[in-house]
Amino acid sequence: EDQVTQSPEALRLQEGESSSLNCSYTVSGLRGLFWYRQDPGKGPEFLFTLYSAGEEKEKERLKATLTKKESFLHITAPKPEDSATYLCALFTGTASKLTFGTGTRLQVTL
Amino acid sequence: DVKVTQSSRYLVKRTGEKVFLECVQDMDHENMFWYRQDPGLGLRLIYFSYDVKMKEKGDIPEGYSVSREKKERFSLILESASTNQTSMYLCASSSSGQYGYTFGSGTRLTVV
Numbered sequence: 227e228d229q230v231t232q233s234p235e236a237l238r239l240q241e242g243e244s245s246s247l248n249c250s251y252t253v254s255g256l257r258g259l260f261w262y263r264q265d266p267g268k269g270p271e272f273l274f275t276l277y278s279a280g281e282e283k284e285k286e287r288l289k290a291t292l293t294k295k296e297s298f299l300h301i302t303a304p305k306p307e308d309s310a311t312y313l314c315a316l317f318t319g320t321a322s323k324l325t326f327g328t329g330t331r332l333q334v335t336l
Numbered sequence: 337d338v339k340v341t342q343s344s345r346y347l348v349k350r351t352g353e354k355v356f357l358e359c360v361q362d363m364d365h366e367n368m369f370w371y372r373q374d375p376g377l378g379l380r381l382i383y384f385s386y387d388v389k390m391k392e393k394g395d396i397p398e399g400y401s402v403s404r405e406k407k408e409r410f411s412l413i414l415e416s417a418s419t420n421q422t423s424m425y426l427c428a429s430s431s432s433g434q435y436g437y438t439f440g441s442g443t444r445l446t447v448v
Contacts, residue, residue, distance in 0.1 A: 260436045269340075269426050269439035277434075313379075315436070322367045322386065322433035328378035 228253045230316050232327035239334050242303045247330045249314030250296040258317035259297050260324065261290050263310045270313055273299075304334045339363075340429050342440035349447050355414040357443050359427030367430040368410035369437065370394075370402065372423040379426065385410055417447045 230251045239245055249259070258277055262270035274283040276292040283290045287308065289300040299312055311331045315324040343358035361368065369384040371394075381394030383402040391402050399421060403411045410429075414421055424444050428437035 258434045258436070262439075267424075267442070267444065269342075269428075269442045270437075272436055272438070275436055317433040317436070319433065321384070321392065322430055323369075323381065323384065324433060324437060326379040328376070 228316060228318055228325045230314060230325055230327040232312075232314050232330050234330060235328070236331045237333070239301075239304055239332070241305055241334055241336050244300070244302045244304070246301070247299040247312055247332070248296060249299070249327055251314075251316055252295075253316055253318050253325075255318055256316060257319045259292055260315040260317070261297070261299055262313040262315065264313055264329070265310050273312075301332070304332075306334050306336060308332065309334045340427055340438050340440040342425075342427050342443050344443050345441065347443060347445045349414075349417050349445065351418060351447055353414075353417045353447075355417050355445070355447075357412040357414075357425055357427075357445070359410045359412070359429075359440055360408050361410075361429040361438070362408065363429060363431070363438065364407065365429040365431050365438075366407070367432070368404065369428040369430070370400075370410065370412045371426045371428065372396070372421075373426055373442075374423050382412065417445075419447050421445065422447045 261273040264270040274290040311329045314327040370382040371379040385404045401413045427440040
């Protein structure tokens with residue numbers, strides 16, 4: 227059975243304090259890994275897709291990387307507006323379904 | 337801008353009522369999904385559909401049904417609402433899993 231685990235569950239950072247969120251997975255055949263951002267009371271918004279080990283994607287202060295066992299979302303010099311829940315999801319080719327992690331709730335304070 | 341639109345942001349219903357949650361997408365996607373999201377449990381798949389009039393049970397279909405009469409519209413039905421169905425409901429659509437999902441803004445349903 228495909229499994230995805232995100233850590234930590236919650237993370238509190240000061241503005242400017244860089245850190246990383248982790249998404250580790252056990253799947254039979256990964257065909258895509260997705261990162262989403264979700265603000266309270268809203269639907270998730272797409273951030274990145276990674277398809278193969280070694281791939282990296284960047285957007286503003288965020289950088290996503292992928293290995294054969296895990297993905298990291300690196301946040302460089304975060305700002306309070308980066309506060310959100312970050313979700314990781316996997317696609318293994320089964321009926322277009324994604325398997326989601328439970329998310330990391332990030333809070334960035336001044 | 338492509339969109340998935342959920343008809344209500346907030347709903348309050350009474351126990352035993354029949355509840356309809358509507359979702360419309362304008363991207364001509366074949367696949368549509370209904371999830372519920374609860375604190376500590378993440379997103380759980382209720383039902384999905386990969387074509388008009390086709391539906392598949394997800395991980396937690398009990399107490400729910402769905403309808404997809406047109407490609408752009410996917411409805412979630414709570415036949416007899418119960419308090420344990422109080423949750424955030426998210427609709428999503430996709431052309432293919434390898435491209436990920438586009439989500440709606442969610443419906444916060446409270447059953448009293």
